[in-house]
Amino acid sequence: MVERARTLDIACHALLILGGLLVCLPIYFAFVVGSHTVSDVLTIPPPWLPGRHFFDNTVTAWQKGNLGRLFLNSLIVAVGITVGKIAVSLLSAFAIAYFRFPWRMTAFWLIFASLMLPVEVRILPTYEAVANVALPLQWLLDALDVGRWFGVEITLDWNMMNSYGGLILPLIASATATFLFRQFFLTVPDELCEAARIDGASPMRFFWSVLLPLSRANMVALGIILFLYGWNQYLWPLLFTTDKSMATAVIGLKNLIPQSDSEPAWNIAMNAALLVMLPPVIVVMALQRWLVKGLVDSGK
């Protein structure tokens, strides 16, 4: 602080407290409603203070929403996206930053072109791609008329609907992480690579023993962002999981929300909402410093 300005400081505190209250308001009321019975929720005026049925409602929500299974699905998908994307991106960023080879610039532009289109704008064709991953191969076969050579009709079908692969792979297909690692590799001193080479280390050895340990901070920071991204996915799981036991926790929660004509079990729904947001909230609170670093770096 440069000078003393009491009024301004008080105003700043007041502003931050107000902001904090606004952030907490919806969460607080989710907690209040989540701790009452249905009939209490429906009274007028609505309850303003927490009741005593929080854990009863948690048990009900857990069973009614099959949340045990759905939490497992969410965990697998979120970890799969995190690990998959980091692994794939590290390798390709290494190739692009550290190797000189034909088609290097082509590969570079192919990868970074994918930065431009968010998943949401190519919903329908990506859906088709997941419904039958072998479709492109089928077109090739049809175009070349391969079937006729052998006198049979060839139909390829590889459906990834309702599978972890279908939930994970399309979300790995973007270059944000590659871009981040490439930026980082460009800041690594050239001397390290030269020294490794003089010591007789192969490129992969240099990657494993020098580059990976150096990237650890970036991997953690990015890992947090990707975990939250994976856990909080909505559109993809909504489309790709027709089988209820393959849905994610977020989708399961959506199904617990009372529609206007059914029984208004808001207490169960809001309790479930708190449960589903708990894992990412813990991650953010525990690893806040890393999250901030990851976000600010990826914005560069």
Add this chain to the structure above:
Amino acid sequence: MVGLKRAHYRETRLPMLLLLPQLLVLLLFFFIPAVRALSQAFVITDAFGTSVQFVWFDNFHRLFLSPEYRSAAWITLWFTLVQNILTIVVAGALAFATDRVIRLRGLYRSIVLLPYAIAPVIAGILWAFLFNPSVGPVAHVLKAVGIAWDPNRSGFDAFLLVTLAASWKHICYDYIFLVAALLAVPPSLLEAAAVDGAGPWLRFRRIALPMIGPTVFFLVTMNFVYGFFETFAIIDAVTHGGPGGATMILVYKVYLDGFVHIDLGSSAAQSVLLMIFAIGLTLLQFRYADRRINYDV
């Protein structure tokens, strides 16, 4: 060579192998779908999927003439604009205050950051409950002070509700960047200005604001990306685009026309238009990357 390390290897097989997983995933789930969307935008498929007819720009022509599409475009524009202004102004004020206070700074920051962990759909559900006309506490207060409120009937109320929910979810993102940017403003400049008699507000306007300008520009672009593409879940959880299309944003319409109304040609044409827009936004972001270097923040 762009972006190649001075110390690099000359090999061909190994880098190709390293790139293979990324390129394969991109090919299957990015390039082929993008090309499919492009090709579908120029054809009409009949209801049974048996005949496909090439129709040039008919799908686009139909789209521009359709009042629903035009209304969705306007609503998206308003929605993203209001959300954008609300988000950046509130985040800016909170960041300024955070930069100023010393005590409790960590606590404030943790709380404001909280919505980052919360899925957009959950944000939507939380706000939908608060403002639910029959059970919501805030709706009850509104009724008590005599404000007629019903997002299920009034388009304006529904629009307000999704805008609030979307901003609530996104303020933390802008806030993180603005706090970091303010922290990077050199204290020596601020102190020198203070010695010359500049007050806190003048210092913010004349020194901090120009220096964080590129960050603000970046955030505005990112807010547009968020408003256009990532608010799907909020709309789906809170209003389903209703009432009467009052919250029908473009991304939701692509989904509705493609998966519910099965009008593939129209949905694909809408996707293509959104793609063009997304590319425009990305190019804007690249401009930010250039300008950062000039300002050296």
